Amino acid sequence: MLHLRLITPAEKTDDVVRLIEGTIGTAHLCVFPGAARDPAGDVVLCDVAREAGDELLGELKGIGLDASGSIAVENVDLSLSRRADEAEARAPGESADAVLWERLIEATHEESTLSVTYLAFITLATMIAACGVVLDNAVLIVGAMAVGPEFGPLAGVSTAVVRRRPRLALRSVVALLTGFAVAMAVTVGFSFFMDAVGLFSEGRLEADRPQTGFVYAPDWLSFVVAVLAGAAGTLSLTSAKSGALVGVAISVTTIPAAANAAVALSYGDAVQTWGSTRQLLLNLLGITLAGTLTLLAQKHFWAGQHERLHERSGG
Template sequence: MLHLRAICPVEHTDEVLVALKQHPGVTHVVLLRGAAIEPAGDLVEADVAREATDVVVASLCALGVDRNGGVTLEQIDTALSDAADRAEEAAPGEGADAVVWEELLSRTGEESRLNVTFLSFLIIACLLAAVGVVTNSPITIVGAMVVGPEFGPLAAIAAGMVLRRWDLVRRAAAALAVGFPLAMAITAVAAFAGSFTDLFSRDMVLAAHEVDFVFQVGPFSLIVALLAGAAGMLSMTSAKSAALVGVFISVTTVPAAGYAAVAAVLGEWDICLQSIAQLAVNLVGIVAAATLVLGLRTRRGRARELGRPLTSG
C-alpha cells in the first residue's frame, strides 16, 4: 500500500473526502482541519492500495489539489490492519502489476538529471570497467555494471516517449550525451597515465580474453539489451524494484565505454569501434524494449493523460 497525504484548500476538502471514501481501495482516512500552514489548508491523509493509487491521485488532481495544495505518496512496508486488507482485496487488479504514473514520472524525472552525483557514479563505473579490462577480471566488470547509473536516463527517455513528455526525453538524452563522453575521456586519461607508468601494457590488454565479451557485438548483444530494457521497465513500474540490480548486471553499456577508452589509448581502433558499437546497441535496445513495455502497460491500464509539467523540480 501507499500512504497518501494531501494538503487541500478548505473549499475543496469535502470533495476530496468524498473522492477518497467512495473508492473501495482507500482506507485509514484522516482529516486535520486547518493543520496545513504553507500552503494553507486542511490536511487529509489516507492509505491507498497500490492498484487504486493512479485513479485516486487523478481524482485529486482533477480537483486542483496538486496546483493549490499538494499531494505526496510514500511506500508502506508493513500495514497491520483488517481495513487495509479489505481495501487491497477490493481494489481491482494486483498491486505488483499496478503502475503509479505520477510515481514513475517523479522517479524518472529525478534520475534523468545531469548532476555531479550521476557523473561521479558514471565516471567511477567506467574506471572500474577499465581496471577490469586491463586485469582480465570479469568480476570487476560486473562491479562496474552495478555501479553504472545509466538505466535511470534510459528509462526516462522511454517514459518520455510513451507519455509524450519531450522535456523529459531531452533532459535524459542530455545526461547521457554529456555523461558518457566525459566518463570515457577521464577513463582515457587514466588509462594513458597507467600505460605511461607501465602499470599495464598493450600485450596485457590484448591477452585479456576473459573480457572479450565486452566489445564483441553480435545478435545476443541486442537480445540481452532488449530483455534488460523490458525487465528494467517492468521493475520500475511495479513493486518488484529489486529486479533492477539484475538489469544492471546483464548489460555491458559501462564496460563497453571503459573498454573503448582503453583501446583508444592503446591505438586499437578496431576494438575501440566495436566497443562503441556495443555501447550503442545496448543503449538503443534498452530504450526500445522499455518503451514497448511501457506502451503496452499504458494501453492496458492508464487511467488518464499526464500532460502537466513535472512537479519534482
C-alpha cells in the same frame, strides 16, 4: 497500501473527500479542518490500494490539488487492518503489478539529473571497467556494471516517450550523452596514466581475452540480452518489487563497452574502438526499446484495469 497526506484549501476539501470516498480501494479517511499552516487549509489523510493509487492521484491532480495544496504519497510497509484488507481485495489487479506513473516520472527525473554525483559514478564505473578489460578480469567488469548509473536516464527516455514528456526526454538524453562523453574522456586520460606507470600495456589489450573480449564483439545475442534486461529493469522500476534492478545493472555491457572503447582509443586501436562503440550503441538501443515497449504494455493493461475500476464503482 499507499498512504496519502493531502493539504487542501478549505473550498476544495469536500471535492477531495468525495473523490476519495468514490474510489474503490480506499480506507482510513481522516479530515483535520484548518490543521495546515503552510499552505493554509485542511489536512486529509487516507490509505489507498496501490492498484487504485494512480487513478486517484490523477483525479486529485485534475482538480488542481498539486498546485493549490499538496499531495504526498508514502508506502505502507505494514497495515494491520481488516478495512485495509477489504479495500485491497475490492481493487482490481495485483498491487505488485500496479504502475504509479507520477512516482515513475519523479524517479526517472531524479535519476536523469546531470549532477556531479552522477558524473562521478559513471566515470568511476568506466575507470573500474577499464581495469577489468585490460586485466581480463570478469569480477571488475561486474563491479563496474553495478556501479554505473546509466539505467536511470535510459528509463527516463522510455518514460518520456510513453508519457509524452519532451523535457524529461531531453534531460535524460543530455545526461546520458554527457555522462558517457565525460566518462570516456577521463578514462582515456586514465589509460595514458596507467600506461605511463606500467600498469596498462597495449599488449594486454591486444592479447586474447576470454573473459572480456565480448565487449568489443557485438552480436545479436548482445542485443537480445539488452532487450531482456531493459524489460526487467523497467518492471523493477514500476513494480512494488524492485529488487531486480541490481541484477539488471550487471547483465548489460554499456559501461564495459565504453571503457574498452576509451582504452582502445588511447592506444589507437580503431578496430576495438569501433567494435566497443557498436556494442555500447546496441545495448543503449535495446534497453530503450524494451523499456518503451514494456511501459506501453503496462499502460494498455492498466487502462483496462481502470475501466473495471470505474465499472465497479458505478461511474
